[in-house]
Amino acid sequence: MTRISKAFQNKKAFIAFVTGGDPDIETTEALIPQMAAAGADLIEIGIPFSDPIAEGVVIQAADERALKAGVTTDKLFDMVKRVRGTVDVPLVFMTYMNPVYTYGTDRFVKRCAECGIDGIIVPDVPFEEKEEISGACVASGIELISMIAPTSNERIEMIAGQAKGFLYCVSSLGVTGIRSSITTNIKEMIDHVKKVSDIPCAVGFGIATPQQAQEMAAVSDGAIVGSAIVKLIAQNGRNCIEPVCQYVREMKAAVVSASCV
Amino acid sequence: MEAKKGKYGLYGGQYIPETLVPAVQEVEQAYDAYKKDPAFQSELRQLMENYAGRPSLLYYAEKMTKDLGGAKIYLKREDLNHTGSHKINNVLGQVLLAKKMGKKRVIAETGAGQHGVATATAAALMGLECEIFMGKEDTDRQVLNCYRMELLGAKVHPVTSGTMTLKDAVNETMREWASRMEDTLYVLGSVMGPHPFPMIVRDFQKIIGQEIKEQLMQMEGRLPDAVIACVGGGSNAMGSFYEFIPDTSVRLIGCEAAGLGVDNPKNAATIANGSIGIFHGMKSLFCQDEYGQIAPVYSISAGLDYPGIGPEHARLNELGRAQYVPVTDAEAVEAFEYLSRTEGIIPAIESAHAVAYAKKAAPEFDKNQILVVTISGRGDKDVAAIARYRGVEIFD
Numbered sequence: 101m102t103r104i105s106k107a108f109q110n111k112k113a114f115i116a117f118v119t120g121g122d123p124d125i126e127t128t129e130a131l132i133p134q135m136a137a138a139g140a141d142l143i144e145i146g147i148p149f150s151d152p153i154a155e156g157v158v159i160q161a162a163d164e165r166a167l168k169a170g171v172t173t174d175k176l177f178d179m180v181k182r183v184r185g186t187v188d189v190p191l192v193f194m195t196y197m198n199p200v201y202t203y204g205t206d207r208f209v210k211r212c213a214e215c216g217i218d219g220i221i222v223p224d225v226p227f228e229e230k231e232e233i234s235g236a237c238v239a240s241g242i243e244l245i246s247m248i249a250p251t252s253n254e255r256i257e258m259i260a261g262q263a264k265g266f267l268y269c270v271s272s273l274g275v276t277g278i279r280s281s282i283t284t285n286i287k288e289m290i291d292h293v294k295k296v297s298d299i300p301c302a303v304g305f306g307i308a309t310p311q312q313a314q315e316m317a318a319v320s321d322g323a324i325v326g327s328a329i330v331k332l333i334a335q336n337g338r339n340c341i342e343p344v345c346q347y348v349r350e351m352k353a354a355v356v357s358a359s360c361v
Numbered sequence: 362m363e364a365k366k367g368k369y370g371l372y373g374g375q376y377i378p379e380t381l382v383p384a385v386q387e388v389e390q391a392y393d394a395y396k397k398d399p400a401f402q403s404e405l406r407q408l409m410e411n412y413a414g415r416p417s418l419l420y421y422a423e424k425m426t427k428d429l430g431g432a433k434i435y436l437k438r439e440d441l442n443h444t445g446s447h448k449i450n451n452v453l454g455q456v457l458l459a460k461k462m463g464k465k466r467v468i469a470e471t472g473a474g475q476h477g478v479a480t481a482t483a484a485a486l487m488g489l490e491c492e493i494f495m496g497k498e499d500t501d502r503q504v505l506n507c508y509r510m511e512l513l514g515a516k517v518h519p520v521t522s523g524t525m526t527l528k529d530a531v532n533e534t535m536r537e538w539a540s541r542m543e544d545t546l547y548v549l550g551s552v553m554g555p556h557p558f559p560m561i562v563r564d565f566q567k568i569i570g571q572e573i574k575e576q577l578m579q580m581e582g583r584l585p586d587a588v589i590a591c592v593g594g595g596s597n598a599m600g601s602f603y604e605f606i607p608d609t610s611v612r613l614i615g616c617e618a619a620g621l622g623v624d625n626p627k628n629a630a631t632i633a634n635g636s637i638g639i640f641h642g643m644k645s646l647f648c649q650d651e652y653g654q655i656a657p658v659y660s661i662s663a664g665l666d667y668p669g670i671g672p673e674h675a676r677l678n679e680l681g682r683a684q685y686v687p688v689t690d691a692e693a694v695e696a697f698e699y700l701s702r703t704e705g706i707i708p709a710i711e712s713a714h715a716v717a718y719a720k721k722a723a724p725e726f727d728k729n730q731i732l733v734v735t736i737s738g739r740g741d742k743d744v745a746a747i748a749r750y751r752g753v754e755i756f757d
Binding site: 154167196232247248252 | 376384
């Protein structure tokens, strides 16, 4: 069983996102094991990109901070390798296709495997273009995470049928970022998936409060939170570890409580 | 040029978030249907003739020809179109398509403001809402065009993310489209982005080359020896080149913005300095660093200040069918002034890049050879910036 499957085994998962190298590599390196200890079942590490078209302003700003601080893909690989020596939590890279392609797709995915990365999410590679990277992922045992969106409708079966690891269910139209309410019928989306696949479904985009996390986890297999964590990092800089972990504990508790509903 | 749907050799494709895939596929299906619809084509032709003022002139630049002492030079006068540039060709097509698709609202990116002005114009004409995304740096250097868009009823959003120029305007327009596509079409301004946009924009712009061929046949009874156009994303160049791709005797020359020089970091010469990447929905050539971070490019011309190039240009370059040459700010400004003085035509600073190369190349051709230079737009919008470049402060 892969680390990603274990994260969803007999439980709902709380998935935490951080932008790698924001505000610096050392802080990210310290955050990852601490977030795992605080209850994060899977951690997504964003490789910053100059032009992140699927991100809202909070993660855009984090990408800018990290790049300004001199973070590179190689520095993140090295950091992940060190962290993997101390934690068993599944680690997933989230980035755009250009940093992967430019690094050399095969070389990039091989390095992911060497450093202990479990999966990769590439939001600008939809189902129709996934051959760009899927072959390399299969060869190296890296799970390529697929996404479905509120607009996917009849595409859901096709995407879910070939999805690996877990299915990232985008809760809302638009970009990542904190939302006061989520209006998409998530249950209907997930039911659609479950008709064709038993792949775990985690909901992301817009989730910030424990109540939202609980509601989303209640109808799915987990909740993904990015911007709300990144905002805490922006506010607290290098002193972010305690506030982030406190937040992770609250969100994890909310997700766990959804299992009992 | 398309081997497989939306691919130009290995270039092109549809690299966009899942949220946008159905919207892009909807455009693809609608365009496939309307492309073959005689009523749509006839309505578009009417608009091109009675509204945009097509065909545009093919003008024999006699003074320039004599002055340079080489090839005979013709100027394709896209600057004479309504709204002052070639952008109107594409926009009339896409906004008409939006209307037929039942959309109520169009959104677009703009660099110099020409595509924004054209989109706002077509939206006003066809009764659609219009919102334009423009880098803050460009709203500052193209104040007149901003106000022009507002006069036309559009809302202009200055984009303050990233480098605050054209690429950031594209990012922001994509983000906006992902949040609202039900009633909205993204009217892309160049032969770039995800399929089907490079194809649609080329199809709506190829009238430039078709007219060049027909007009030159009437005037000279022959094909040109070279067609020269400026390239940012590459829509006026693709429009000028496309008809001539099978005519291998015709050299196709794209002029890229080299800013302060191809060896200076401040340039936007994608073919000269770029490498293959995947960005803004397409696999193509981009100015980027070793880790695939998109470079903050620079040109005096806001319309060429883009770190990529359309995928079909990348393919033409790879095949050697078209050739791409860098032209610096200094050369473009000199050509801007030269064409104004010599022919009484003030070209857009973008188009001045093509004029600059033609000036250099013309003497190398025989007197019986013919160069066609596409003047993609008029230069009124650039007068204040050129004055500043020359150290004259005027307020526009």
